[in-house]
Amino acid sequence: MAQPPIRIAISGALGRMGRQMANAVRADARLALAARFHRPGSVGDGLVSRGEALAVADVVIDFTTPAASADLASFCAERGGPALVLGSTGFDAAELATIAAAAKTVAIVRSGSFSLGLNMLVGLVGRAARALGPQDWDAEIFEAHHRHKVDAPSGTALMLGQAVAGGRGVELDAVARRVRDGVTGARPAGEIGFAVARGGGIIGEHSVSFCAEGETVTVSHAAGDRIMFARGAIAAALWVAGRAPGEYDMRDVLGFGAS
Ligand SMILES: NC(=O)C1=CN([C@@H]2O[C@H](COP(=O)(O)OP(=O)(O)OC[C@H]3O[C@@H](n4cnc5c(N)ncnc54)[C@H](OP(=O)(O)O)[C@@H]3O)[C@@H](O)[C@H]2O)C=CC1
Numbered sequence: 001m002a003q004p005p006i007r008i009a010i011s012g013a014l015g016r017m018g019r020q021m022a023n024a025v026r027a028d029a030r031l032a033l034a035a036r037f038h039r040p041g042s043v044g045d046g047l048v049s050r051g052e053a054l055a056v057a058d059v060v061i062d063f064t065t066p067a068a069s070a071d072l073a074s075f076c077a078e079r080g081g082p083a084l085v086l087g088s089t090g091f092d093a094a095e096l097a098t099i100a101a102a103a104k105t106v107a108i109v110r111s112g113s114f115s116l117g118l119n120m121l122v123g124l125v126g127r128a129a130r131a132l133g134p135q136d137w138d139a140e141i142f143e144a145h146h147r148h149k150v151d152a153p154s155g156t157a158l159m160l161g162q163a164v165a166g167g168r169g170v171e172l173d174a175v176a177r178r179v180r181d182g183v184t185g186a187r188p189a190g191e192i193g194f195a196v197a198r199g200g201g202i203i204g205e206h207s208v209s210f211c212a213e214g215e216t217v218t219v220s221h222a223a224g225d226r227i228m229f230a231r232g233a234i235a236a237a238l239w240v241a242g243r244a245p246g247e248y249d250m251r252d253v254l255g256f257g258a259s
């Protein structure tokens, strides 16, 4: 017998990803677009309040801001659901702690990238970092995004940085070089460098270079259309519906396991 569709609420419905998500959910027979909501007070024209939206949803998909996502996670935990798919990036430590606390009560999939290809690349980068080591191979991460993006480095760049750090068995925060300017001194071995570009309509480009004396290995990913983030978020929503509380990521959803 056919399963009833999973009921989806979309948070940040008027944003770039919110609009993309609504179209993708409407086109998917496994899902029902139960409600769309935006900022508090922003109702009408198909938008309802957050409380009304959550009351009719099995899963809420949120691409908004770090503060709005953390607040939404707390609110869902307090009311005992629904499960969450969180796509926002740029969280600070307090916001991440709020989400981790909420995940004790509700199931949450959070990822800096819902791209399948990018999550595959994360595994490759971790393995390359482990094989090459930090002494002879310097790791540099580059990302480019559209002119509207407000956080840097991107959530995806930080995921790639975590993969390099994990492959080397170190903490990213201890070795990350997020900015270089002026007389920086020579590059210390083991540093993980980030470089950021912003311009025009670039949807998202990422690369990781491992640079040794005499050779460089570069792996990269380019996003051609935001629809693939929406499809990844849908895969996460289908996976997280009815799941036990916990904080999960796309590698759990895709079954990629540890790198
Ligand atoms: N994980 C992934 O795969 C991806 C992640 N992202 C991330 O998703 C986030 C959103 O990206 P994007 O859609 O491009 O950005 P937008 O700025 O287009 O959309 C975000 C929307 O959230 C709205 N918003 C702000 N506060 C609230 C609130 N409290 N409740 C509901 N809505 C609110 C904003 O409203 P207003 O317009 O009124 O300010 C805005 O429309 C970013 O952090 C981005 O980095 C983006 C793409 C893929």
Ligand SMILES: O=C(O)C1=N[C@H](C(=O)O)C[C@H](O)C1
Pocket (backbone or CB within 6 Å): 089, 112, 113, 145, 149, 153, 154, 155, 156, 157, 203, 204, 205, 223
């Ligand atoms: O803001 C965006 O647009 C994107 N944000 C995510 C990130 O910070 O990595 C994912 C994607 O690259 C698009």
